[in-house]
Amino acid sequence: MEMVLRAAAIYLILLIIFKIAGRRTLMQLTNFDLILLLIISEATQQAMLSTDYSVTGVDADYRHPG
Known part of the structure; x- marks a missing residue:
């Protein structure tokens, strides 16, 4: 529902x-x-999709897998 409101x-x-x-x-x-x-x-x-494609987000996923 939040995504619909953001898009609107x-x-x-x-x-x-x-x-x-x-x-x-x-x-x-x-x-x-x-x-x-x-x-x-x-x-x-x-x-809108609330995804994090930043360098820090990728770095955090690499350091703490799982």
């Missing part, structure tokens, strides 16, 4: 941002802007 909140925030920006602004996006959007969406996905 992010969707509403993005909807508001796109409404404020307008169509002309969205049509002027460059390749760099789209790549940046993909990077941000990947970070958001990891936050």
Whole structure:
């Protein structure tokens, strides 16, 4: 249920941002802007799933197996 609420909140925030920006602004996006959007969406996905892919998280799993 928490994941659904997070997804809904992010969707509403993005909807508001796109409404404020307008169509002309969205049509002027460059390749760099789209790549940046993909990077941000990947970070958001990891936050929604509550997974830890950081270096410290991997290091902690390596030191304490099981």
